[in-house]
Amino acid sequence: MKNKNDSTAVPDTGHVWDDNLRELTNQPPRWWMVTLYLSGLFILGYFILYPAIPLATGYTKGVLDWTQMKRFNESVKQIEAVRAPFENKLKGMSALAILDDQELSTYTVRSVKVLFGDRCAPCHGVGGAGNPGYPILADDDWLYGGSIDAIQDSITDGREGMMPAFGPILSEQELNDLTQHVIALSQGTEHAVGKTLFEDQGCSGCHGEDGKGEQMVGGANLTDGIWRFSPGTEDSIKYTIVHGVNEPDAAESRQAIMPGFEKQLSEAEIKKLAVYVHKLGGGQ
Ligand code: HEC
Ligand code: HEC
Structure with missing residues (x-):
């Protein structure tokens, strides 16, 4: 049987130690070399197509002219394209009409949730669950009324209940x-x-x-x-x-001051927030 590890058949570099310890020149397997050259080609291709090498002022841009910002803007456009038909419909409708439309109100709640988280949750808590000193928006206990119009007024103009010091x-x-x-x-x-x-x-x-x-x-x-x-x-x-x-x-x-959002948010955003708050569970 042929000894697979028979080293006498393999060429060596000529270096020999301790009488018989030779330094062999084994070639790496072919598949390994092929992969090595392919990766080199891949890197070359990548460098040509994509932004890659930093220069003193900037970087090589690549022939595809790809940037992360462009990709981000494209995804934003895609999302806007999905939203556009809904947003256009919403524009001409009152908050009450949106509330009555199952599909639109579901869309509204989903799309405005992030805005509520950014602008309202710091005071009213996540999902309107309330914070100490700030009213809960998710129950049916209302200071100014839980009708959609009252809620919209609260958000647009703000509220500032006054009680004298007795x-x-x-x-x-x-x-x-x-x-x-x-x-x-x-x-x-x-x-x-x-x-x-x-x-x-x-x-x-x-x-x-x-x-x-x-x-x-x-x-x-x-x-x-x-x-x-x-x-x-x-x-x-x-x-x-x-x-x-x-x-x-x-x-x-x-x-107990609720800031008015008329100047900070668009009319459409306020309308959507009113629908969202109404649908938190306590709308009347
Ligand atoms: C700086 C804290 C603060 C922020 C931010 C805030 N609110 Fe308020 N909100 C209040 C306070 C305080 C009141 C109660 C005012 C009062 O007692 O007169 C209130 C009242 C309300 C009411 C009336 C509740 C009722 O019981 O009648 C609604 C509706 C409301 N807020 C919605 C919102 C929405 C929607 C946002 C986000 C756009 C928001 N608030 C942002 C503090 C805040
Ligand atoms: C001019 C209107 C006004 C008058 C008069 C008034 N209140 Fe108030 N009271 C308010 C408002 C507005 C609040 C705050 C509501 C809020 O923002 O949650 C309040 C809050 C309160 C609260 C706190 C409620 C809570 O949920 O923590 C108590 C208690 C209270 N009032 C008792 C009284 C008593 C007792 C009197 C009479 C001596 C009185 N109020 C007179 C308007 C008034």
């Missing part, structure tokens, strides 16, 4: 009674003395006689157990009553 005009006892009434309202009952004060002090003007809120002025619903100014404990309720909300002169006042 600290200076209430006695300690009155403050306690009012606080107890607010707590009672959230539990579905009422506090007799507090209830009278609630009307006498004008709380009912903004929060409604029954405490369910007045959407005209953004007066919160106090009966639902949902607290904007968390944690909604006796102390935090007292704080709101004493310092008010958005009181211009009081530094300790609660802040």
Whole structure:
């Protein structure tokens, strides 16, 4: 049988050590050489076709004139081409009409989600789930109303609910009674003395006689157990009553300012956001 490792048949370089240790000149296998030359050709082709070699000021551009930016712009164009028929349709429609159109409203929700994430989620939380001090948009508890028009108005013009600071005009006892009434309202009952004060002090003007809120002025619903100014404990309720909300002169006042987006976003974007918010689950 032929010894596959018989080295005497292989030519050597002439170097011999220790009597019989020869340096052989084995050629690499053919497939290996072919692959090597092919890769060389591939690199050459690549250098000719694509941007490759850095120069002092710039780089070789390649005959295809390919750039990452061009490729990116092409994909953007492709996406825009898919969106165009929808976007054109949306332009002439009211938010309400979009909402009524199953296909368009589904498109709207998907395409505007990123914008909501960029512009609204920092305050209202991902998917409108709310953050401490900022209203939840995904429930059916609305300060200004959950109709599509009210939502669109909120986004276009912004909102800034005002509640005066009652600290200076209430006695300690009155403050306690009012606080107890607010707590009672959230539990579905009422506090007799507090209830009278609630009307006498004008709380009912903004929060409604029954405490369910007045959407005209953004007066919160106090009966639902949902607290904007968390944690909604006796102390935090007292704080709101004493310092008010958005009181211009009081530094300790609660802040609740929704910026208007009329100048920052296009009308179409606002319309789409209104549909998105409405469809988060709480639209009326
Ligand atoms: C800087 C924080 C902030 C940003 C950003 C913001 N909002 Fe608001 N938003 C608020 C606050 C605060 C209120 C409540 C205002 C009040 O209490 O009077 C509010 C109220 C609202 C309301 C009314 C809620 C209700 O219960 O009636 C809607 C709708 C709304 N925001 C949608 C949006 C959308 C859509 C965006 C993104 C384009 C957005 N907001 C961006 C802070 C913000
Ligand atoms: C001029 C209108 C106005 C009057 C009067 C008013 N409020 Fe308010 N109140 C508001 C607004 C606006 C808010 C903030 C709603 C929001 O942005 O979530 C608020 C918030 C509150 C909150 C916090 C609710 C929460 O979810 O954390 C409490 C509690 C409250 N008011 C109690 C009272 C009491 C008690 C009185 C009477 C002493 C009173 N308010 C009078 C407009 C008013």
